[in-house]
Amino acid sequence: MSRTVSRPAIIGALLKKEFKAYSRDTVYLLLTLLVLIAVPIVFRALPDSVDETITLAVSPPVSVLVEEGKDALRDLGATEEQLAELDEADLTGEQEGLLLLEFEDEEEMTGVIEGTVEAWQTEGGEFVFRDKEADEDKPDDAERVNVDIGIAFPAGFISDVATGEDDITVTVYSDAGVPEEIKGAMRSFVREAAYQLAGKELPVDLPAEESIVLGQDRSGDQVTLQEKTRPLLLFMILLMETFSMASLVSTEVLQRTVTAVLVTPAKVGDFLAAKTIFGTALSLSQALIMLALIGGMTAENWSLLLVVLLMGAIMFTGVAMFVGSAGKDFMGQLFYALLFTIPLLIPTFSIMFPGSVAPWVRIIPTYPIIDVLVQSTVYGATWSDSWGSLAYAAVWLVVLYGAGLIALKRKVESL
Amino acid sequence: MTEVTTGSGAAIQVEGLRYSYGDLEAVKGIDFEVQPGQILGFLGPNGAGKSTTIKMLTGQLTPKAGVARVLGIDVATDNPELQARIGVCFEEKNLYINMSARENLEFFASLYGIKDADAEGVLRRVGLADRAKDRVKTFSKGMRQRMMISRAFINKPDVLFLDEPTDGLDPVTSAAIRRTIREEAERGAAVLLTTHDMFEADELSDRVAFINEGEIVALDSAENLKLKYGTRSVKVRLRDGDGVREEILPLDGDGSSSRLAELAASPDLMTIHTEEATLEQIFIQLTGRGLEG
Secondary structure, X not given: OOOOOOHHHHHHHHXXXXXXXXXXXXXXXXXXXXXXXXXXXXXXXXXXXXXXXXXXXXXXXXXXXHHHHHHHHHHOOOOHHHHHHHHHOOOOOOOOOEEEEEOOOHHHHHHHHHOOEEEEEEOOOOEEEEEOOOOOOOOOOEXXXXXXXXXXXXXXXXXXXHOOOOOOOOEEEXXXXXXXXXXXXXXXXXXXXXHHHHXXXXXXXXXXXXXXXXXXOOOOOOOOHHHHHHHHHHHHHHHHHHHHHHHHHHHHHHOOHHHHHHOOOOOHHHHHHHHHHHHHHHHHXXXXXXXXXXXXXXXXXXXXXXXXXXXXXXXXXXXXXXXXXXXXXXXXXXXXXHXXXXXXXXXXXXXXXXXXXXXXXXXXXXXXHHHHHHHHHHOOOOHHHHHHHHHHHHHXXXXXXXXXXXXXXXXXXXX | OOOOOOOOOOOEEEEEEEEEEOOEEEEEEEEEEEOOOOEEEEEOOOOOOHHHHHHHHOOOOOOOEEEEXXXXXXXXXXXXXXXXXXXXXXXXXXXXXXXXXXXXXXXHHHHOOOOOOOHXXXXXXXXXXXHOOXXXXXXXXXXXXXXXXXXHHOOOOOEEEEEOOOOOOOHHHHHHHHHHHHHHHHHOOEEEEEEOOHHHHHHHOOEEEEEEOOEEEEEEOHHHHHHHHOOOEEEEEEEEOOEEEEEEEEOOOOOHHHHHHHHHOOOOEEEXXXXXXXXXXHHHHHHOOOOOO
């Protein structure tokens, strides 16, 4: 009796077994379900808009400063016309995107910046302050206002500036987390205000300014935390499945069930093909489920997203094969999994902190995958924008998947 | 059963088979044959080369030298038909423990292209039908071993390779497994059985091969080996005052018959037992070492 069985039938049988083995691995199955449920909930809870308003605290209130300055200037002989100009002086640079908080008391202002006093803005636009240490009640129907920087003007600031006093000190208070660039900008703002009050021109000829935004102008439409997080979550799903796939591979190797498979008509190639198909399908399907739950796929980017996620899924399947064949036990597998996945995670920081990526990060195999995910889901990149990254990702895909394939092949043949 | 295509009619035919792991020569040019329906017991201590031989014959290792044909197919060639017609029971219990007994058998049956595998029937043969739906991880060591045997039978193989099939099992389970192996041989399957259990080899095997340090040092039926290498004798036990006295008489020696007749007529005679050498004694005699080692 001659018995023959086709390769697709063998691979199909192996895939069916892979699915059973995966569905019986309660740890990874529960983890997967938990991630698929919890992550979209967390995602929805993230801010879906960016507050572009800069909040600036001043002490004393601008009106107090101006009235005080008027009185002093009137005593110095200033005409009413000149005093009217003071009213027109744009001390605060009041414009869209700037929220001014005025304090009678400098100490109260520093308390707000320091965080010991909370500032709340009511629906009517009024500010209410709450002393946290006194355990005062939170105001109703009000939004918390974060104040990170404030300017304390000395008494007689306007008159002193106008009369050319030399020893004037304006104090800029800032929270410890405020970048030095913002502090510098505030110092420039104070100087410019002083020049304006003194009626002096800046001692330079200012060049004509033209502001051109390269790429998509996100002014008024900044990248939200949700948008930043979306590609990160998709990538994390791909990465997470590396662990479960590596576990499936190492279990098969350590328990030597693969040896039993290979004395049947199944060949090493069938085994590797089944692992590749299952690992890729597992990662890709979960990434697509996540994408459906958290959004991000559009009529313009769906094909690009599908391809880049597929490439990522194959790449991580290769990593899983490598990790699964390297570990001699659970701890060994965990060690190798972390050894490989932590470096592959590094490019994800480029999502959270754009512009802070060191050039060497671009060499990491997962960088082009992350890059295409970010560019397509956040900035609307299309195929024509992504060819370079896709080609680079393809090279790494061949290297990582090839390494995984060879490592696992050698391992099963040596059992 | 499939008709064997080798000239000699052997299901397994091995000539000058060699294998080495680096500098260590594990199998040093062995020759043997197994006919359909015959059980050949490979008897030897751990590390003698038994498992390596099975690995070569099942395609897990490629021989370094020599020729081995199973069902007329050279094992060094990558021939899927060979794999389709053999059954292997490994020494390690490499079952899918998160799958049920039936799922394990159905999965392996599907690899052989068997669509409606009689998993229940096979499990019934090894006394596991009532546990068919239970996951293998809940099975005892003996039950797992019976699963291993049943898996080797799922494709109704023409040749069975059984590596230490009863190692470490209780006598009842061992007896059940031996009975099943014998049934397979009666069906017509050629069986190559490795063991270091002399009783198992003696009870099951049509022929026994003593393998030591990669070489077959003796190959014949257990009966012939005992006749060839053992000493025929009788042990006579006699009452001796308040105690018991034993006397061993070689059956082949001069004068033994008259002495035996004399003792048989003695009023102090208690028992007379025939004594024959065990396979282990013969193995020690031939190799200078025991089977447990």
